[in-house]
Amino acid sequence: MLIKSTSPTSGNKVRNRLVRWGRRRLEAAGNRLFATDDLTALERGWQIIPQRCGLSRQYRDPRFDSLIRCPDCNGNGATDGWPCPGCRGTGRQTQRAPATAGGGEGHDQDPLAPAK
Numbered sequence: 001m002l003i004k005s006t007s008p009t010s011g012n013k014v015r016n017r018l019v020r021w022g023r024r025r026l027e028a029a030g031n032r033l034f035a036t037d038d039l040t041a042l043e044r045g046w047q048i049i050p051q052r053c054g055l056s057r058q059y060r061d062p063r064f065d066s067l068i069r070c071p072d073c074n075g076n077g078a079t080d081g082w083p084c085p086g087c088r089g090t091g092r093q094t095q096r097a098p099a100t101a102g103g104g105e106g107h108d109q110d111p112l113a114p115a116k
């Protein structure tokens with residue numbers, strides 16, 4: 001009687017272990033490749049979303065979450081042919097944050113506008 005040295009289950013375990021090893025190697029290579037960009041993103045408070053087994057990155061500024069379509073011009077940036085005063089023609093406004101004990105500051109300031 002012949003005894004198989006590997007069962008289908010143990011073959012799957014070996015394959016899965018190889019796949020995990022390969023993924024870890026790819027992620028490590030991606031981390032080395034994007035180390036400088038990741039550091040810049042962290043300094044700016046951006047979100048880092050690794051993709052494609054770590055060989056690609058998506059960087060996202062979370063301040064975009066606070067932007068809403070301007071209700072005055074429905075996001076068009078203009079009313080009656082003139083720049084919308086509610087959003088100064090950008091078509092977007094900053095979502096109002098709930099009031100804090102220390103008092104809020106400038107709800108309608110554009111969070112993505114350059115600092116003055």
Ligand SMILES: [Zn+2]
Pocket residue numbers: 070071072073074075076077078084085086087088089090091092
């Ligand atoms: Zn507007």
